[in-house]
Amino acid sequence: MTSLYDHAGGAEALRRFIDVFYSTLLEDPVLQPLFGKGSPTHVEALIAFDTEVFGGPDDFTRDWGGFQHIIDVHRGHRITEEQRQRFADLYLAAADTVGLPDDEPFRRALREHVDFGTEVAYQNSHAETDDQLHPLRTMPKWDWPQEK
Numbered sequence: 001m002t003s004l005y006d007h008a009g010g011a012e013a014l015r016r017f018i019d020v021f022y023s024t025l026l027e028d029p030v031l032q033p034l035f036g037k038g039s040p041t042h043v044e045a046l047i048a049f050d051t052e053v054f055g056g057p058d059d060f061t062r063d064w065g066g067f068q069h070i071i072d073v074h075r076g077h078r079i080t081e082e083q084r085q086r087f088a089d090l091y092l093a094a095a096d097t098v099g100l101p102d103d104e105p106f107r108r109a110l111r112e113h114v115d116f117g118t119e120v121a122y123q124n125s126h127a128e129t130d131d132q133l134h135p136l137r138t139m140p141k142w143d144w145p146q147e148k
């Protein structure tokens with residue numbers, strides 16, 4: 001079956017998507033204080049992460065330190081529930097803006113990925129000890145929603 005990565009339109013489509021997402025995030029009054037003027041590597045890191053999670057090349061594991069990097073970058077940020085929700089909302093809005101496919105199975109996968117990912121980032125951002133981290137330690141792989 002086609003991967004979510006290929007269905008989305010591959011490397012070019014994910015780049016357009018994440019570029020728009022990141023620029024709306026930096027302009028958002030709720031999120032901007034967390035991100036400041038932005039980081040030079042964030043867009044590339046997000047593209048590499050989503051590419052791998054959606055079934056494309058595994059650059060995030062090979063070049064960015066894999067899931068341990070994701071744990072490290074969120075620790076201590078103390079993300080609020082409002083910021084977590086806004087992050088997910090802007091992510092899905094960017095999918096509309098750049099015209100990612102809008103079929104229900106794809107959008108459901110995108111929604112579930114960002115809901116889960118923001119919950120993990122939220123929990124890890126508040127962890128004061130390793131025991132308080134979310135138990136996920138490996139790169140998630142996202143696939144098409146399963147029929148129940």
Ligand code: HEM
Pocket residue numbers: 031034035038039040041042043045046049070073074077079083084087088113114116117118121122
């Ligand atoms: C699906 C959910 C998420 C994913 C895949 C994700 C991914 C990433 C990645 C890959 C980085 C590292 C960037 C780098 O190496 O340059 C990062 C950093 C960061 N993330 Fe997340 N993140 C998620 C959710 C969130 C949420 C919900 C927030 C807060 C609302 C957040 C706040 C941050 C912050 C503050 C940094 C550090 C930024 C910086 O260095 O400028 N993340 N994230």
